[in-house]
Amino acid sequence: MKSIEELKAIKAKMQAEIGTRDSLTDADTRIVVGMATCGIAAGARPVLNALLEEVQSKRLSGVKVTQAGCLGMCRLEPMVEVYVPGKEKVTYVKVTPEAVKKIVSEHIVNGNVVAEYVIKNI
Template sequence: MKSIEELKAIKARMQAEINTRDASTDADTRIVVGMATCGIAAGARPVLNAFLEEVRNKRLSGVRVTQTGCLGMCKLEPMVEVFVPGKEKVTYVKVTADAARKIVADHIVNGSVVNEYVITNV
């Protein structure tokens, strides 16, 4: 393996942070990316990666990036659902990696929905 030391350093950082927050709960914000054949073929993997990198870079706690299967509208893939506790679900369509970064900055961090990618506006 490339670098066990590197992994051990990550582990030490995680241990230091774990005391500052509890394990994931229902109060988490969830970002759900559709990863069926249709999503993957339309570019869902770089979108998933972009969400993960942004959540990591911005060190957001209480945000989980997860995956699901086909959301039922293959021609609108990549599709992403965002669940913020206490708010209505927002469904984004034709999401790109750049759009994913914008969704994290505007919607997840600042609470303002990125209208240009919302399903009802496309």
């Protein structure tokens, strides 16, 4: 089966990279997407996909994308929380796949919070 062969190739490629990318540690940046009913209905799944694509295409190590339930303000979903070690948590609201590109390149890569999507500015 073609797909199993592809999976084996992915495995081999990742095994070759082992050591450069360990499991989640305290030193890692965590990006959390709210995936309760409110989040899903507001478009959290495309946002999650966009985050995974950005992390994969930019080959960001030390960044973990995870999911949570309701982040508390259903009308502001999709919500994304960014935890950078040693920094205060940043909550982005009404996030779109386009916003994700900006958040990843400006905040995760360059360390500059994207003010236009931060909760206090909405």
